[in-house]
Amino acid sequence: MDYILENQYARAAIIVAAFWLGSYLITILMSLIEKATSKTKGDLDDKIIKAAKLPIRYLAILLGFFFALKPFNWSLDIKGKEFGLADIFFILIVVLVSFTLSRMLKTVVSWYSEREAAQKMNQTMFIFGRKVISVAVYIIAFLIILSQFNIEITPLLAGLGVAGLAISLGLKDTLANLFAAFFIVADKSINIGDWIQLEDGTKAYIEDISWRTVRIRTLGGNTVIVPSSVFANEKISSYDYPVSSFYTSISVGIAYNTDLEKAEYIASQAAEKVIKDEGISEQENNPIIRYKNFGDSAIEFTVIVKVDKVQDEGRVQHALIKRIKHDFEEAGIEIPFPQRVIHKM
Numbered sequence: 001m002d003y004i005l006e007n008q009y010a011r012a013a014i015i016v017a018a019f020w021l022g023s024y025l026i027t028i029l030m031s032l033i034e035k036a037t038s039k040t041k042g043d044l045d046d047k048i049i050k051a052a053k054l055p056i057r058y059l060a061i062l063l064g065f066f067f068a069l070k071p072f073n074w075s076l077d078i079k080g081k082e083f084g085l086a087d088i089f090f091i092l093i094v095v096l097v098s099f100t101l102s103r104m105l106k107t108v109v110s111w112y113s114e115r116e117a118a119q120k121m122n123q124t125m126f127i128f129g130r131k132v133i134s135v136a137v138y139i140i141a142f143l144i145i146l147s148q149f150n151i152e153i154t155p156l157l158a159g160l161g162v163a164g165l166a167i168s169l170g171l172k173d174t175l176a177n178l179f180a181a182f183f184i185v186a187d188k189s190i191n192i193g194d195w196i197q198l199e200d201g202t203k204a205y206i207e208d209i210s211w212r213t214v215r216i217r218t219l220g221g222n223t224v225i226v227p228s229s230v231f232a233n234e235k236i237s238s239y240d241y242p243v244s245s246f247y248t249s250i251s252v253g254i255a256y257n258t259d260l261e262k263a264e265y266i267a268s269q270a271a272e273k274v275i276k277d278e279g280i281s282e283q284e285n286n287p288i289i290r291y292k293n294f295g296d297s298a299i300e301f302t303v304i305v306k307v308d309k310v311q312d313e314g315r316v317q318h319a320l321i322k323r324i325k326h327d328f329e330e331a332g333i334e335i336p337f338p339q340r341v342i343h344k345m
Contacts, residue, residue, distance in 0.1 A: 012068035019064020023057040051107040055100035098141035180228040195239040195310040239310040253298030255334040270323040
């Protein structure tokens, strides 16, 4: 036993193992605290403890390695400047504290965004704000590390200014996407969770707006990643701004010898039944029938109804076509095949 305690490597292993075990005990203790705070009225304290649990365990393990390696007087020489073990662990601890602080601040922002008072605000701003918080915390951590090693920030900034032009040219597309993402969020007309239609007719759901890209998911379930600068320059139709309800339509053709008043009445009744059967809740949703064209083989009209959201459109159009065809057949109204009469001269 005395030999083990006298052996530096054995002592280091015991210290690491002890702190490793202690990290598990800390996790258990924090779980008990979390269980106790779950009985309180609010849930913010529960979320903060949950966010801090893992980083605190990492901190315990990191301290274990620090005390285990301290007797070895290990150091690293970089360009004539010596970095001791304490310096290395200082950097690691600052990064870990920054990670913990970032998690806790994002937890607070997320918690507030779920409050009733915040629901009226732009949720995309909260999501984008969490990302800004992370960047800001790590920038502050970087400046603290520079200060610890007596590295002057002013000459560094001057050097960055000299190289700034070259960097900006190399990162031109990245910077364009960054500013485009910022303006998309600041404009507030397009938000995460909105349904939109792109210029090519693609209908999609906005999943995320990040520093570089906008991620959207189509009605077919495919994920499309669009650079923010490209997305910002698209002509986009929003199905949620300012409201999510909108009009959709189908085109119908009837024979020329049809009683138009009768056809209009039957189509209107069929549309009302579809609205009711499909559970469309939009108030004052009266179907609109509009005759629009003398076609080659039919008089064409449009049936227009209002749907609650874009996800309802395909289902409602499907039901309208089936119902109108069924009701027209029962009433003896012909929906003619496309045909063209050619007279030989």
